[in-house]
Amino acid sequence: MTETNFVSKPFTKQVTHGRFSWQSPSNIALVKYWGKKTNQIPENPSISFTLDACRTTTSLEFKKREQSKTDFSFDIYLDNVLLEDFKPKITTFFERIEKYIPFLKAYHFIIKTSNSFPHSSGIASSASGMSALALCLMSIEKELMPEMTDDYFNQKASFLARLGSGSACRSIEGDLIVWGRHIDIPNSSDLFGVKFPHEAHKIFRNYHDTILLVDKGEKQVSSTIGHNLMHGHPFAQNRFNQAKNNLAKLSIILQNGDLNGFMEIVESEALTLHAMMMTSLPYFMLMKPNTLEVINKIWAFREKTGLHICFTLDAGANVHVLYPENEAEEIYDFIKNELVAYCQNGHYICDRIGFGAKQIDI
Ligand code: PMV
Numbered sequence: 001m002t003e004t005n006f007v008s009k010p011f012t013k014q015v016t017h018g019r020f021s022w023q024s025p026s027n028i029a030l031v032k033y034w035g036k037k038t039n040q041i042p043e044n045p046s047i048s049f050t051l052d053a054c055r056t057t058t059s060l061e062f063k064k065r066e067q068s069k070t071d072f073s074f075d076i077y078l079d080n081v082l083l084e085d086f087k088p089k090i091t092t093f094f095e096r097i098e099k100y101i102p103f104l105k106a107y108h109f110i111i112k113t114s115n116s117f118p119h120s121s122g123i124a125s126s127a128s129g130m131s132a133l134a135l136c137l138m139s140i141e142k143e144l145m146p147e148m149t150d151d152y153f154n155q156k157a158s159f160l161a162r163l164g165s166g167s168a169c170r171s172i173e174g175d176l177i178v179w180g181r182h183i184d185i186p187n188s189s190d191l192f193g194v195k196f197p198h199e200a201h202k203i204f205r206n207y208h209d210t211i212l213l214v215d216k217g218e219k220q221v222s223s224t225i226g227h228n229l230m231h232g233h234p235f236a237q238n239r240f241n242q243a244k245n246n247l248a249k250l251s252i253i254l255q256n257g258d259l260n261g262f263m264e265i266v267e268s269e270a271l272t273l274h275a276m277m278m279t280s281l282p283y284f285m286l287m288k289p290n291t292l293e294v295i296n297k298i299w300a301f302r303e304k305t306g307l308h309i310c311f312t313l314d315a316g317a318n319v320h321v322l323y324p325e326n327e328a329e330e331i332y333d334f335i336k337n338e339l340v341a342y343c344q345n346g347h348y349i350c351d352r353i354g355f356g357a358k359q360i361d362i
Pocket of ligand 1: 028029031032033034046126165166167168223224227273314315
């Protein structure tokens with residue numbers, strides 16, 4: 001597959017107006033994507049758990065414009081409030097995907113979006129938000145070209161979402177998604193996410209992710225800046241090779257259910273991601289004191305109980321606590337009794353592994 005596979009063929013139908021809605025989940029990377037080439041091509045492959053409770057719901061209403069125009073025309077609402085602030089981000093997204101979605105200037109769009117998680121929770125809505133919007137656009141394209149296959153629909157939705165926000169390409173399907181070419185993952189691609197091709201061990205079914213909202217403030221350094229700081233980073237090449245090796249190892253672990261091996265790779269990936277931030281120039285740090293408190297508590301509890309609790313981090317201070325279903329009761333008690341105290345206003349989100357986006361009727 002190359003980019004040209006995603007340039008639309010001449011449409012076989014016409015449509016003047018309509019509305020499509022999708023609910024799309026967030027995802028949490030186990031092997032992290034950090035560093036990219038031009039056009040949102042990742043420097044290394046990554047793999048994520050698709051989440052379930054953290055979702056964005058987006059509806060896209062479209063109406064044919066009277067004459068063809070040279071600009072984009074859209075309004076965007078977050079929780080039913082018109083938001084001018086979001087317009088530049090969506091305009092950039094539309095510019096990037098126009099080559100692949102030729103009807104963008106032919107319609108006026110009304111985009112209505114809302115998140116299941118609080119807006120200022122420190123949880124990025126870009127993965128769920130961009131994937132939901134990409135799916136709505138693909139629903140229009142499908143209407144214009146009904147012969148499109150489901151596989152192509154999902155692949156192109158992931159391809160478009162990637163152009164909005166890299167990790168968004170892993171939010172179309174579930175429950176384990178690989179993005180980035182890797183020799184051990186057949187059909188893997190730098191252009192879109194694919195389902196992990198092997199059967200995962202049953203221990204990973206219903207895996208839990210309790211997200212501790214340690215700091216809900218806006219990040220001081222955006223992930224766009226962070227990715228760019230990997231250019232010329234002294235450890236970049238070693239890091240990219242390490243991620244490739246970790247994905248190879250994790251692929252085996254996900255099949256054989258070796259939880260100790262799983263925890264080691266996942267925690268090492270999280271800390272390496274933050275180590276890359278701390279060793280960039282300029283250097284920066286997104287962890288907060290409570291992030292470290294939580295990590296130390298998790299290690300002490302694991303040492304004491306032998307339970308398979310581990311953590312991962314995304315580009316922020318919040319801690320994702322991961323654990324299997326069969327140990328959930330004891331671990332959840334520990335989280336409530338000992339970790340929630342480190343969350344801002346005691347806030348946390350109980351999530352678990354999910355199966356991807358859903359089209360809905362609203
Ligand atoms: O999709 P972006 O550009 O916001 O980058 C996301 C990067 C991490 O969340 C830190 C890692 C990942 O693979 O999701």
